[in-house]
């Protein structure tokens with residue numbers, strides 16, 4: 001955790017979209033979590049167009065909705081999973097394939113990118129055989145015992161400076177120990193396919209990518225010098241930032257930098273992959289909730305809505321992302337508090353929304369809420385996660 005949490009810039013949506021959201025709320029009730037599949041397809045195509053040499057593995061944890069996985073599967077996307085249930089969500093799409101084809105698809109298109117795996121999971125992975133990541137000796141020993149057939153990817157610890165969500169305190173081998181551990185894996189007759197890293201989620205400091213690529217390039221050449229083995233694959237992880245604010249530089253700028261650095265630092269025949277999560281789904285989803293209570297406290301109007309931080313707004317806790325609550329109504333605004341539905345004061349979405357006067361039954365919405373939101377929603381206090389509504393599927 002760090003204090004680079006983002007607060008999404010408010011912008012005004014078109015009348016068409018407003019009417020569409022209100023219509024869906026009328027049809028389905030509230031709260032609803034609206035997923036626009038056309039936006040996901042556009043994000044995928046943008047990424048692919050800007051980084052044509054990179055194979056895209058969607059990080060399922062950002063939003064594991066099965067229909068999102070289906071849409072990306074249909075586009076030819078590959079997948080990053082981090083648990084057996086996530087693996088099975090992807091597997092659902094290929095289970096009809098003949099066994100040989102299915103196993104080839106898995107080895108080419110799934111990476112199990114959680115460096116820590118329970119023994120039972122490794123046994124299952126030995127059967128299905130996706131790529132798996134690791135970053136320590138104890139994991140290597142477990143892999144040798146329970147999943148000796150796996151293709152291994154060593155995760156490096158790289159700078160996460162300024163990223164909204166920091167990951168380097170938990171994952172990645174120190175680069176200085178990387179060649180030793182690869183030598184060890186080779187001695188154990190395991191298959192080392194490549195290296196990976198993650199610069200931290202919502203990485204707006206692109207220098208992190210440059211440093212991570214430099215670190216990787218050094219490890220690649222030292223492995224070759226010391227063992228004679230070639231590293232054939234580099235996984236550049238996630239972190240691709242979403243334009244929550246105008247100040248976030250576009251994917252075009254990042255892609256240009258990455259393409260230059262690939263050329264400068266990496267062997268020309270290396271296979272490059274990436275694991276974007278947030279980038280593919282964040283701006284594809286909108287939540288619509290209803291005002292179910294109203295009070296006046298601490299000198300301001302307080303609205304109680306039927307979604308909150310234990311639910312779709314959970315990203316405010318886990319993802320350090322603040323989602324403005326917006327009204328469909330026009331009019332003079334005042335500073336207002338917005339609370340979620342549970343009996344916990346922690347369930348506070350904001351103490352300072354700029355809202356016109358709302359009445360019970362009025363609808364509110366938040367945009368760009370597709371990543372790390374519905375996926376971490378709970379059933380706390382008996383309130384279930386928001387109903388999912390798909391559009392442009």
Ligand SMILES: *Cc1c(COP(=O)(O)O)cnc(C)c1O
Pocket residue numbers: 059061062080113114198200201202237238239240275276277278279
């Ligand atoms: C969460 C995660 C991702 C996705 O990260 P984003 O910042 O959402 O792109 C990719 N790879 C790994 C290993 C992750 O844990």
